[in-house]
Structure formats: C-alpha cells, structure tokens
Amino acid sequence: MIPTPRKIAIVTGASSGIGAATVGHLAAAGFHVVGGARRVDRISAVTDPVGGTALALDVTDPASIETFLANSRQLAEERQLAIHLLVNNAGGALGLDRVESARDDQWETMYRTNVLGTMRMSRPLLPDLIASGDGHIINIGSIAGFETYPGGAGYTAAKHGQRAVTRTLRLELLGQPVRVTEIAPGLVETEFSVVRFEGDTERAQGVYAGMEPLLAEDIAECIAWAASRPAHVNIDEIVVRPRDQAAATLVHRRPVG
Ligand code: NDP
Ligand code: 8X3
Numbered sequence: 001m002i003p004t005p006r007k008i009a010i011v012t013g014a015s016s017g018i019g020a021a022t023v024g025h026l027a028a029a030g031f032h033v034v035g036g037a038r039r040v041d042r043i044s045a046v047t048d049p050v051g052g053t054a055l056a057l058d059v060t061d062p063a064s065i066e067t068f069l070a071n072s073r074q075l076a077e078e079r080q081l082a083i084h085l086l087v088n089n090a091g092g093a094l095g096l097d098r099v100e101s102a103r104d105d106q107w108e109t110m111y112r113t114n115v116l117g118t119m120r121m122s123r124p125l126l127p128d129l130i131a132s133g134d135g136h137i138i139n140i141g142s143i144a145g146f147e148t149y150p151g152g153a154g155y156t157a158a159k160h161g162q163r164a165v166t167r168t169l170r171l172e173l174l175g176q177p178v179r180v181t182e183i184a185p186g187l188v189e190t191e192f193s194v195v196r197f198e199g200d201t202e203r204a205q206g207v208y209a210g211m212e213p214l215l216a217e218d219i220a221e222c223i224a225w226a227a228s229r230p231a232h233v234n235i236d237e238i239v240v241r242p243r244d245q246a247a248a249t250l251v252h253r254r255p256v257g
Contacts, residue, residue, distance in 0.1 A: 002027050002028060002050050002051060003028070003030045004030075005027070005030060005031055005032035005051075005079075005081065006030050006031075006081070007030065007031050007032070007081060007082065007083075007084035007085065007132070007134075008031065008032050008033075008034060008072070008075070008076050008079075008081050008082065008083045008084060008085070009026045009031035009032070009033050009034070009083075009084065009085035009086075009087065009227070010033075010034045010036065010072060010083060010085065010086050010087065010121075010125070011023060011026065011033055011034070011035050011036070011087040011089060012036050012037065012057060012059055012086075012087065012088055012089050012090035012117070012121060013036075013037050013059075013089040013090030013091065013140075014033075014035025014036060014037050014043045014046065014047070014054070014089070015035070015037035015038070015039040015040075015042035015043045016037070016039075016042065016190060016191045017188070017190025017191055017192060017216045018089055018140060018185075018188060018190060018216045018219045018220060018223075019035065019037065019087070019089040019090070020035075020042070020043075020046045020216065021215075021216035021217050021219070021220035022087060022089065022219075022220040022223050022224070023035055023043075023046045023047055023050060023052055024046065024049075024050055024220070025217075025220040025221060025223065025224035026085070026087075026223070026224055026227065027050035027051065027052060028050075028224070029224045029227060029228045030228075031084075031085060031227075032051070032052060032053070032075075032079065032081060033047060033050065033052035033053070034047075034052065034053045034055060034072050034075065035047045035052060035053070035054050035055070036055050036056070036057030036059075036068050036090070037056075037057055037090065038056065038057070038058050040054050040055070040056045041054075043055075053072075053075055055068050055071050055072065056068065057090075059090045059112075059113055059116075059117030059120060059121060060109070060112040060113055060116065060117060062120065065120055065121065065124070066124075069124055069125070073128070076128075082128070082131065082132040082133075083125065083128045083129065083132060083135075084129065084132045084134055084135055084136060085129075085135070085136045085137075085138065085227055086121060086122065086125050086129065086135075086136070086137050086138070087138045087139075087140070087223060088117065088118040088121055088122065088137065088138070088139045088140065088162075089140040090113055090117055091110075091113045091114040091117065091118075091140065091158075091162070092110075092113065092114075092192055092195050092196065093110060093144075093152075093154070093155035093192065093195070093196040094106035094109055094110055094154070094155075094195070094196060094198075095151075095154065095196065095197075095198075096151035096152065096196065096197070097151060097154075098150060098151050098153075099153050102153065102154060106154055107154040107157075107158075110154050110155055110157075110158040111157075111158050111161070113158075114155075114158040114159060114161070114162045115158050115161040115162050115165065118139055118162050118165050118166075119165055122137055122165075122169065125137075126173075126178070129178045130176050130177060130178055132177075133177050134177055134231045135176075135177060135178035135179070136178065136179040136180075136181065136226075136227055137166075137169060137178065137179070137180050137181070138181045138182075138183060138223055138226060138227065139162060139163075139165070139166045139180075139181070139182050139183070140182075140183050140185070140219070140223075141159055141162055141163050141166060141182045141183065141184040141237075142155075142159045142184055142185060142186075143184055143185070143186045143239065143241065143247075143248050144156040144159040144160075144248065145159040145160050145162060145163035145182070145184055146160070146163065146184070147247060147248040147249075148248070149248045149249045150249075152248070155196075163182060163184075166180060166182045167182075170234075170236065177231070179231075179233075179234040179235075180234065180236075181226045181234065181235045181236065181237065181238070182236070182237040182238075183219060183222050183223060183226070183237070183238050183240070184237060184238065184239045184240070185214060185218075185219050185239075185240050185241070186214065186239075186240065186241030186242055186245045186248070187207065187208065187211070187213040187214060187241070187242055187245050187251070188213060188214040188215065188216060188218070188219055189208050189213040189214070189215065189216075190216050193205075193207045193208075209253065209256050210253030210254045210255065210256045211242065211244040211245070211251050211252060211253050211254070212242055212243070212244055213242050213244075213245075214240060214241070214242050218240065219240065222238050222240060226238065
C-alpha cells in the first residue's frame with residue numbers, strides 16, 4: 001500500500017534499471033516521485049502504478065532541464081508539497097576502448113551525463129532543497145568512482161569526476177538542511193552493459209556470465225534506506241558489490257553451461 005505522499009522526490013534516469021526500481025521504493029517511503037528521462041512512456045510504466053509523475057528530461061540539455069524543473073515546481077505547488085530529494089541517477093558508460101583508441105564522442109557523452117548532468121540538476125534545485133528545510137541529494141556513483149580498469153578510462157574518469165562533485169557538495173552544504181549521499185555500486189545487471197556495448201546483448205550478457213550480479217532493486221533499497229533516515233543522519237556513502245565481485249577487476253566466475 002502506497003502512503004499519502006508528504007514530500008516530492010525527483011529521480012533522473014527513471015525509465016530503466018536502478019532509477020526505475022527506485023520509483024516504487026521511494027513511493028513506499030512516502031514520496032511523490034517525479035521521474036525524468038528521455039523515454040517518458042517507460043517512466044510512466046513505473047510511476048503510474050504508484051501515483052507518481054513521468055516527465056521528459058535530457059540531463060545533457062539545459063532547455064530540457066529548465067522545462068522539467070518548471071513542471072516539477074508547478075506540480076509541487078499544486079500539491080502543496082516541497083521538493084525534498086533529488087536522486088542523480090541518469091548516466092552510464094559508452095564503450096570499453098583503451099585510451100589509445102578512445103572515441104571523443106563517447107567520452108563527451110559520458111562526461112555530459114554523469115558529471116555535468118549531476119551539476120546541472122543540482123545547481124538549480126539547491127534553493128528548493130534548502131527551502132524545504134530537509135533536503136537531500138543522492139548521487140548514484142560507482143566503484144568506478146574510485147577504481148580504474150583497462151578500457152574503462154572514459155567512464156571511470158567521469159565517475160571519479162561525479163564523486164568529486166558529491167564530496168564537494170557535502171563540504172559546501174555543511175550548515176544547510178541538505179544531506180548529501182553517494183551510493184557506489186559494483187556490477188548491477190540492468191541495461192547498463194547493453195547501452196555500453198551499443199545494443200550488443202550477447203557482449204552485455206558476457207559481463208555477468210558465471211557470476212551473480214546485483215539487481216536494480218538492491219540499489220533502490222539502499223537509496224530508499226538512506227533517504228528515510230532521520231534528518232540529522234547523513235549517510236555519506238554506501239559501497240555495494242555483489243558477493244562475487246571483490247574489485248572492479250576481480251570477479252569470481254563459475255563455469256557456464
Ligand atoms: P540503465 O541503462 O538501465 O539506466 C540508465 C538510465 O539513465 C535510463 O533511465 C536512461 O534513460 C537514463 N539516461 C541516460 N542518459 C540520459 C540523459 N541524457 N538524460 C536523462 N536520462 C538519461 O543503467 P543503470 O540503471 O545501471 O544506471 C543508472 C546509474 O547507475 C548510472 O549513473 C550508472 O553509471 C550507475 N551505475 C550502474 C552500475 C551497473 O553495473 N549497472 C554500477 C554502478 C553505477 P533514457 O535513455 O530513457 O533517457
Ligand atoms: C558500473 C560498474 O565496474 O562496470 O559502474 O564500472 S563497472
């Protein structure tokens with residue numbers, strides 16, 4: 001049963017994977033969830049059942065962000081609720097090329113989504129979160145934010161960059177009623193690898209072959225847990241890996257087939 005919402009939460013990248021799974025968990029925790037992503041029909045599939053709102057959002061496009069925020073604020077006003085939580089989840093990886101053959105377009109997109117997207121969503125929402133009296137930014141980082149692996153430089157550089165933004169926000173917001181949390185997962189089986197390998201599902205499945213990855217639900221639970229601690233408790237960071245993964249480059253695999 002979904003409780004009557006008391007607060008608004010914005011979740012970016014709510015059309016798939018971790019973001020989509022987070023919608024239901026935050027609704028169950030008492031939030032009216034506004035989900036944003038480029039594929040709005042897919043957001044509606046997860047927001048409609050829990051009474052949330054699906055809005056188009058491209059975190060790399062300032063005009064799209066402006067429209068998304070105007071619509072979110074209008075919704076907040078209509079419902080007489082404040083925006084308390086921003087989950088910067090939109091992002092991901094493109095390619096697995098070594099630096100010697102790195103593609104500019106992939107690196108630029110990864111930087112624009114994971115790093116600039118986090119900043120471009122957080123910057124305009126900070127006044128709303130402060131005014132709410134109990135605000136919270138949860139950034140979905142990665143173990144790639146503090147580890148590296150061959151072929152991963154474009155993504156790990158972006159996640160290291162996003163992590164720096166998160167940690168800086170934690171310092172800058174000290175004294176304000178806004179918490180800052182990073183959730184840093186290891187391997188989670190979502191559309192992440194299909195996107196990374198540009199639709200090559202066989203290659204994507206190979207990432208999880210012979211091991212048991214995390215599920216999007218596992219991370220959504222962490223997000224909802226961090227968001228539902230008492231206001232004076234700041235969960236600074238949660239690192240979550242599958243039992244089968246000890247490091248980005250060290251995964252235990254059983255024989256397949
Ligand atoms: P998915 O590919 O399943 O989901 C990615 C989400 O991001 C989609 O909803 C997509 O929506 C959205 N997105 C991508 N680009 C944009 C954009 N420009 N504007 C708005 N939304 C965008 O992957 P995950 O759920 O796994 O990824 C979610 C986050 O978790 C990412 O930040 C990723 O880096 C991080 N992460 C993932 C791990 C994993 O192993 N899966 C591990 C560690 C961290 P749409 O295409 O509709 O716009
Ligand atoms: C996703 C985890 O190890 O594929 O952020 O980079 S990894």
